Amino acid sequence: MEEDDFRCVECNEKASELHRDYSNGILKITICGSCQKPVDKYIEYDPVIILIDAILCKTQAFRHILFNTRLNIHWKLCVFFLLCDAYLRWSLLHVSEPSGDPADIIRYTKEWEFYGMFALAALELMAFCGGVLTFLWAVGRLQGGTLELRLLLRALLLSCYGKVLLIPAVIWEHDYSPLCLGLIKLFVLTSNSQAIRVILNCRRRLSLMAVCLGLLSETCVAQAYKKLPWSFQDIVDV
Numbered sequence: 001m002e003e004d005d006f007r008c009v010e011c012n013e014k015a016s017e018l019h020r021d022y023s024n025g026i027l028k029i030t031i032c033g034s035c036q037k038p039v040d041k042y043i044e045y046d047p048v049i050i051l052i053d054a055i056l057c058k059t060q061a062f063r064h065i066l067f068n069t070r071l072n073i074h075w076k077l078c079v080f081f082l083l084c085d086a087y088l089r090w091s092l093l094h095v096s097e098p099s100g101d102p103a104d105i106i107r108y109t110k111e112w113e114f115y116g117m118f119a120l121a122a123l124e125l126m127a128f129c130g131g132v133l134t135f136l137w138a139v140g141r142l143q144g145g146t147l148e149l150r151l152l153l154r155a156l157l158l159s160c161y162g163k164v165l166l167i168p169a170v171i172w173e174h175d176y177s178p179l180c181l182g183l184i185k186l187f188v189l190t191s192n193s194q195a196i197r198v199i200l201n202c203r204r205r206l207s208l209m210a211v212c213l214g215l216l217s218e219t220c221v222a223q224a225y226k227k228l229p230w231s232f233q234d235i236v237d238v
Contacts, residue, residue, distance in 0.1 A: 127214075132192075160188055193208055
Protein backbone atom coordinates (compact mmCIF):
# COMPACT_ATOMS: atom_id res chain seq x y z
CA MET A 1 0.00 0.00 0.00
CA GLU A 2 1.09 3.51 -0.67
CA GLU A 3 1.45 6.22 1.92
CA ASP A 4 -1.80 7.60 3.34
CA ASP A 5 -3.66 4.50 2.16
CA PHE A 6 -4.18 3.32 5.74
CA ARG A 7 -7.13 4.34 7.89
CA CYS A 8 -7.66 4.63 11.62
CA VAL A 9 -10.11 1.91 12.59
CA GLU A 10 -11.67 4.16 15.23
CA CYS A 11 -12.25 7.51 13.46
CA ASN A 12 -11.54 6.68 9.77
CA GLU A 13 -8.78 9.32 9.49
CA LYS A 14 -5.99 8.61 7.02
CA ALA A 15 -2.65 7.45 8.36
CA SER A 16 0.77 7.07 6.82
CA GLU A 17 1.68 3.93 8.78
CA LEU A 18 0.22 1.37 11.14
CA HIS A 19 3.33 0.78 13.23
CA ARG A 20 6.92 1.84 13.49
CA ASP A 21 9.69 -0.74 13.34
CA TYR A 22 12.55 -0.05 15.71
CA SER A 23 15.78 -2.00 16.11
CA ASN A 24 15.87 -5.50 17.56
CA GLY A 25 12.41 -6.29 16.19
CA ILE A 26 10.57 -3.84 18.45
CA LEU A 27 7.31 -2.60 16.99
CA LYS A 28 5.33 0.38 18.25
CA ILE A 29 1.74 0.89 17.13
CA THR A 30 1.11 4.30 15.59
CA ILE A 31 -1.24 6.59 17.50
CA CYS A 32 -3.89 8.46 15.49
CA GLY A 33 -3.42 12.21 15.57
CA SER A 34 -7.17 12.77 15.49
CA CYS A 35 -8.65 10.46 18.13
CA GLN A 36 -5.43 9.70 20.04
CA LYS A 37 -6.10 5.96 19.83
CA PRO A 38 -4.09 3.23 18.08
CA VAL A 39 -4.50 3.51 14.32
CA ASP A 40 -5.15 -0.23 14.01
CA LYS A 41 -5.36 -2.34 17.15
CA TYR A 42 -6.08 -5.45 15.07
CA ILE A 43 -2.50 -5.81 13.89
CA GLU A 44 -1.80 -7.41 17.29
CA TYR A 45 -4.95 -9.55 17.29
CA ASP A 46 -5.26 -13.18 16.34
CA PRO A 47 -7.00 -13.73 12.96
CA VAL A 48 -9.75 -15.66 14.73
CA ILE A 49 -10.61 -12.59 16.83
CA ILE A 50 -10.67 -10.45 13.69
CA LEU A 51 -12.98 -12.94 11.99
CA ILE A 52 -15.35 -12.97 14.97
CA ASP A 53 -15.52 -9.17 15.00
CA ALA A 54 -16.15 -9.18 11.25
CA ILE A 55 -18.99 -11.67 11.70
CA LEU A 56 -20.41 -9.30 14.32
CA CYS A 57 -20.18 -6.56 11.64
CA LYS A 58 -18.01 -4.31 13.78
CA THR A 59 -16.95 -1.19 11.91
CA GLN A 60 -13.38 -1.36 13.23
CA ALA A 61 -12.90 -4.91 11.93
CA PHE A 62 -14.25 -3.97 8.50
CA ARG A 63 -11.91 -0.96 8.30
CA HIS A 64 -8.96 -3.16 9.21
CA ILE A 65 -9.79 -5.70 6.51
CA LEU A 66 -10.76 -3.27 3.75
CA PHE A 67 -8.18 -0.52 4.28
CA ASN A 68 -5.24 -1.86 6.28
CA THR A 69 -4.63 -5.30 4.77
CA ARG A 70 -3.37 -6.52 1.40
CA LEU A 71 -6.22 -9.01 1.10
CA ASN A 72 -6.57 -9.35 -2.67
CA ILE A 73 -8.35 -12.68 -2.88
CA HIS A 74 -11.78 -11.24 -3.58
CA TRP A 75 -11.97 -12.67 -7.11
CA LYS A 76 -11.03 -16.16 -5.91
CA LEU A 77 -13.58 -15.87 -3.12
CA CYS A 78 -16.14 -14.72 -5.67
CA VAL A 79 -15.69 -17.90 -7.73
CA PHE A 80 -15.87 -20.02 -4.57
CA PHE A 81 -19.06 -18.28 -3.45
CA LEU A 82 -20.62 -18.83 -6.87
CA LEU A 83 -19.75 -22.53 -6.72
CA CYS A 84 -21.36 -22.78 -3.27
CA ASP A 85 -24.48 -21.04 -4.49
CA ALA A 86 -24.64 -23.12 -7.67
CA TYR A 87 -24.23 -26.35 -5.72
CA LEU A 88 -27.06 -25.40 -3.40
CA ARG A 89 -29.43 -24.58 -6.27
CA TRP A 90 -28.39 -27.72 -8.15
CA SER A 91 -28.89 -29.98 -5.12
CA LEU A 92 -32.37 -28.58 -4.53
CA LEU A 93 -33.33 -29.69 -8.04
CA HIS A 94 -32.66 -33.33 -7.11
CA VAL A 95 -33.72 -33.31 -3.47
CA SER A 96 -37.02 -35.00 -4.29
CA GLU A 97 -35.56 -37.55 -6.69
CA PRO A 98 -34.84 -41.07 -5.35
CA SER A 99 -31.22 -42.13 -5.58
CA GLY A 100 -30.53 -45.78 -4.92
CA ASP A 101 -27.30 -45.98 -6.85
CA PRO A 102 -24.20 -44.32 -5.28
CA ALA A 103 -23.01 -43.60 -8.80
CA ASP A 104 -25.92 -41.22 -9.31
CA ILE A 105 -24.03 -38.31 -7.75
CA ILE A 106 -21.25 -38.84 -10.29
CA ARG A 107 -23.80 -38.85 -13.10
CA TYR A 108 -25.49 -35.72 -11.78
CA THR A 109 -22.24 -33.77 -11.60
CA LYS A 110 -21.90 -34.24 -15.35
CA GLU A 111 -25.29 -32.71 -16.06
CA TRP A 112 -25.67 -29.28 -17.57
CA GLU A 113 -28.03 -28.15 -14.84
CA PHE A 114 -25.12 -27.38 -12.52
CA TYR A 115 -23.60 -25.07 -15.10
CA GLY A 116 -26.98 -23.45 -15.55
CA MET A 117 -27.19 -22.78 -11.81
CA PHE A 118 -23.65 -21.38 -11.85
CA ALA A 119 -24.57 -19.05 -14.71
CA LEU A 120 -27.69 -17.91 -12.85
CA ALA A 121 -25.71 -17.28 -9.65
CA ALA A 122 -23.14 -15.27 -11.63
CA LEU A 123 -25.84 -13.21 -13.35
CA GLU A 124 -27.54 -12.47 -10.04
CA LEU A 125 -24.27 -11.41 -8.44
CA MET A 126 -23.45 -9.12 -11.38
CA ALA A 127 -26.94 -7.64 -11.22
CA PHE A 128 -26.62 -7.02 -7.48
CA CYS A 129 -23.20 -5.39 -7.70
CA GLY A 130 -24.24 -3.44 -10.80
CA GLY A 131 -27.35 -2.11 -9.09
CA VAL A 132 -25.43 -1.07 -5.98
CA LEU A 133 -22.59 0.59 -7.88
CA THR A 134 -24.93 2.38 -10.29
CA PHE A 135 -27.01 3.80 -7.45
CA LEU A 136 -23.98 4.94 -5.45
CA TRP A 137 -22.34 6.39 -8.57
CA ALA A 138 -25.50 8.40 -9.31
CA VAL A 139 -25.66 9.65 -5.71
CA GLY A 140 -21.98 10.61 -5.87
CA ARG A 141 -22.49 12.55 -9.08
CA LEU A 142 -25.44 14.45 -7.59
CA GLN A 143 -23.34 15.34 -4.55
CA GLY A 144 -20.38 16.34 -6.69
CA GLY A 145 -18.07 13.69 -5.25
CA THR A 146 -16.08 10.81 -6.68
CA LEU A 147 -16.55 7.10 -6.11
CA GLU A 148 -13.78 4.49 -6.03
CA LEU A 149 -15.64 1.74 -7.88
CA ARG A 150 -12.82 -0.80 -7.67
CA LEU A 151 -12.48 -0.43 -3.92
CA LEU A 152 -16.23 -0.62 -3.45
CA LEU A 153 -16.53 -3.71 -5.66
CA ARG A 154 -13.75 -5.38 -3.67
CA ALA A 155 -15.61 -4.57 -0.46
CA LEU A 156 -18.87 -6.01 -1.81
CA LEU A 157 -17.23 -9.27 -2.87
CA LEU A 158 -15.32 -9.72 0.38
CA SER A 159 -18.45 -9.00 2.43
CA CYS A 160 -20.21 -11.94 0.75
CA TYR A 161 -18.19 -14.34 2.92
CA GLY A 162 -21.41 -15.45 4.61
CA LYS A 163 -22.26 -17.48 1.50
CA VAL A 164 -19.80 -20.11 2.69
CA LEU A 165 -22.52 -21.11 5.17
CA LEU A 166 -24.55 -22.42 2.24
CA ILE A 167 -22.48 -25.62 2.17
CA PRO A 168 -23.23 -26.79 5.75
CA ALA A 169 -26.84 -25.72 5.20
CA VAL A 170 -27.02 -28.29 2.41
CA ILE A 171 -25.04 -31.00 4.22
CA TRP A 172 -27.10 -30.72 7.41
CA GLU A 173 -30.42 -30.29 5.65
CA HIS A 174 -33.56 -30.44 7.77
CA ASP A 175 -37.12 -29.15 7.83
CA TYR A 176 -35.96 -25.60 8.57
CA SER A 177 -33.66 -25.27 5.54
CA PRO A 178 -35.68 -22.39 3.99
CA LEU A 179 -35.39 -20.48 7.26
CA CYS A 180 -31.63 -21.12 7.41
CA LEU A 181 -31.16 -19.99 3.83
CA GLY A 182 -33.18 -16.84 4.51
CA LEU A 183 -31.06 -16.03 7.58
CA ILE A 184 -27.86 -16.57 5.58
CA LYS A 185 -29.14 -14.21 2.88
CA LEU A 186 -30.02 -11.60 5.51
CA PHE A 187 -26.55 -11.92 7.07
CA VAL A 188 -24.85 -11.45 3.67
CA LEU A 189 -26.94 -8.36 2.91
CA THR A 190 -26.14 -6.93 6.35
CA SER A 191 -22.43 -7.45 5.72
CA ASN A 192 -22.78 -5.78 2.29
CA SER A 193 -24.45 -2.77 3.90
CA GLN A 194 -21.73 -2.51 6.53
CA ALA A 195 -19.00 -2.72 3.88
CA ILE A 196 -20.60 0.16 1.96
CA ARG A 197 -20.80 2.26 5.13
CA VAL A 198 -17.12 1.65 5.86
CA ILE A 199 -15.91 2.48 2.35
CA LEU A 200 -18.03 5.60 1.89
CA ASN A 201 -18.16 6.62 5.57
CA CYS A 202 -21.85 7.33 5.04
CA ARG A 203 -25.07 6.94 6.96
CA ARG A 204 -26.77 3.60 7.34
CA ARG A 205 -29.78 4.80 5.35
CA LEU A 206 -27.75 5.26 2.17
CA SER A 207 -26.09 1.86 2.44
CA LEU A 208 -29.44 0.15 3.07
CA MET A 209 -30.98 1.88 0.06
CA ALA A 210 -28.07 0.75 -2.12
CA VAL A 211 -28.38 -2.85 -0.90
CA CYS A 212 -32.15 -2.86 -1.44
CA LEU A 213 -31.72 -1.59 -5.01
CA GLY A 214 -29.08 -4.24 -5.67
CA LEU A 215 -31.41 -6.91 -4.27
CA LEU A 216 -34.19 -5.64 -6.53
CA SER A 217 -31.90 -5.90 -9.58
CA GLU A 218 -30.90 -9.41 -8.54
CA THR A 219 -34.53 -10.46 -8.16
CA CYS A 220 -35.45 -9.05 -11.57
CA VAL A 221 -32.65 -11.02 -13.22
CA ALA A 222 -33.74 -14.22 -11.45
CA GLN A 223 -37.35 -13.78 -12.55
CA ALA A 224 -36.32 -13.03 -16.12
CA TYR A 225 -34.15 -16.16 -16.15
CA LYS A 226 -37.07 -18.32 -15.02
CA LYS A 227 -39.24 -16.99 -17.84
CA LEU A 228 -36.82 -18.09 -20.54
CA PRO A 229 -38.45 -20.56 -22.98
CA TRP A 230 -35.58 -23.01 -22.62
CA SER A 231 -33.59 -24.72 -19.88
CA PHE A 232 -30.29 -26.56 -19.68
CA GLN A 233 -32.13 -29.84 -19.25
CA ASP A 234 -33.89 -29.25 -22.57
CA ILE A 235 -30.49 -28.80 -24.23
CA VAL A 236 -29.24 -32.06 -22.72
CA ASP A 237 -32.34 -33.94 -23.86
CA VAL A 238 -31.84 -32.66 -27.39
